Amino acid sequence: MRQVVLASHHRFAQGLADTLEFLGSKNDFKVVCAYVDDEPLAPQVQKIFDGFAPDDEVLVLTDIMQGSVNQAFVPYANPHTFVVAGVNVALAFELCLAPEPLTMERIEAALVQARDAMVLINTIQVEDDEEDE
Template sequence: MRHILIATHGLLASGARSTMEFLIGNVDNVDYITAYVDGQKPINEQIEEYFAKIPQEDEVVIFTDIKGGSVNQKMIPYCVRENTFLVSGFNLAVLIEVTMTPEKLTNEFLKAKIEEAREQLCLVEIEKNNTEENDDDFLL
């Protein structure tokens, strides 16, 4: 089985999971860790509890928010585990793609999906028209 763990500073992780559920439905294999949030367990404890419940033979893909950030650094020791991948930085496109892909994951596959996700990040430029608009412009 594949498990997805989104781990971020603050509430970004829970929001990403919520949005995934809204867009694709069932995301029971997607968990999250919200680090440094009042009322939450310390991050080390959250991580230990998460990995304690995952069977050793299962795939785990960890997505963190900032390369080199404290959350990312705390995940690195868990990457020695077989079939465990750590991706620093994410967007919804890569989260959904990795979650829904049925085939076994490889480094090459994840690198390709990360590159595709990068292409989703772009500046949308709209040509600005200097002409004056009125209500008649919107009538069919």
């Protein structure tokens, strides 16, 4: 079973979960909003992983590479637990909706797609089609 953990500093992870659910994702996200209260991060992470079965596929999406939240999950990375930093909505949606089991190659391809989807609109020549609304 695929388990998805969304983790961030403050409430970004909760907003990401809300957005993914709005867009149609049916995952039961585990959400970690670090540093919004006095609860230490490490026990929160341990509690989440204690609830997973040994054969679960776990996808952890964090906000900042090498940030404290991301680093709390790094020790759990293994062939069935994938920790991805720098998440955005497009990447999260792509990975959460993937019907097939995740692999390193599949995640790397999704990362390329997510990077390619980020553009400075000012630099793109948009054709004005009067029939478009």
